[in-house]
Amino acid sequence: MLTIPKTLFDKMIRHLEAGYPEEACGILIGELDDPGHPNARRVHDVILVANAWDEVNPREGRHNRYLISPDEYIRADHEANRRGLEVVGVFHSHPDHPSQPSETDRQQAWPGLSYVIVSVREGKATTVQSWLLRGERDGFDEEALIVGN
Numbered sequence: 001m002l003t004i005p006k007t008l009f010d011k012m013i014r015h016l017e018a019g020y021p022e023e024a025c026g027i028l029i030g031e032l033d034d035p036g037h038p039n040a041r042r043v044h045d046v047i048l049v050a051n052a053w054d055e056v057n058p059r060e061g062r063h064n065r066y067l068i069s070p071d072e073y074i075r076a077d078h079e080a081n082r083r084g085l086e087v088v089g090v091f092h093s094h095p096d097h098p099s100q101p102s103e104t105d106r107q108q109a110w111p112g113l114s115y116v117i118v119s120v121r122e123g124k125a126t127t128v129q130s131w132l133l134r135g136e137r138d139g140f141d142e143e144a145l146i147v148g149n
């Protein structure tokens with residue numbers, strides 16, 4: 001379960017809509033809501049990141065690929081540690097596609113992080129889902145996403 005305060009949720013959505021028709025992305029930092037439940041996380045901040053993907057060919061451009069540069073991860077990790085928090089997830093948009101993880105998403109995913117995917121159609125966010133990579137790396141399980149306080 002991932003809980004995102006409404007103001008941060010809105011900040012994330014605005015960033016993803018502004019990036020349309022390219023994929024946009026960012027990092028979620030926060031903490032475990034309940035240390036007894038390792039998958040119950042609360043987001044404390046949303047770090048907006050530029051899509052660093054370099055187009056490989058017309059079929060793999062920023063309209064369907066994203067990349068968060070290692071420098072951005074390191075910066076987010078330091079920022080989180082400074083505040084006694086940790087990186088709890090990553091978010092990105094799927095322009096004109098469903099909010100389900102792609103094969104590329106599966107290959108790039110790290111265990112233990114929440115992957116929030118937002119479907120953005122014609123510039124407007126539609127569905128939002130959060131995913132956790134399975135231990136066998138053979139796919140994702142959806143987790144509950146709570147937009148709250």
Ligand SMILES: [Zn+2]
Nearest residue numbers: 094101102105
């Ligand atoms: Zn994706």
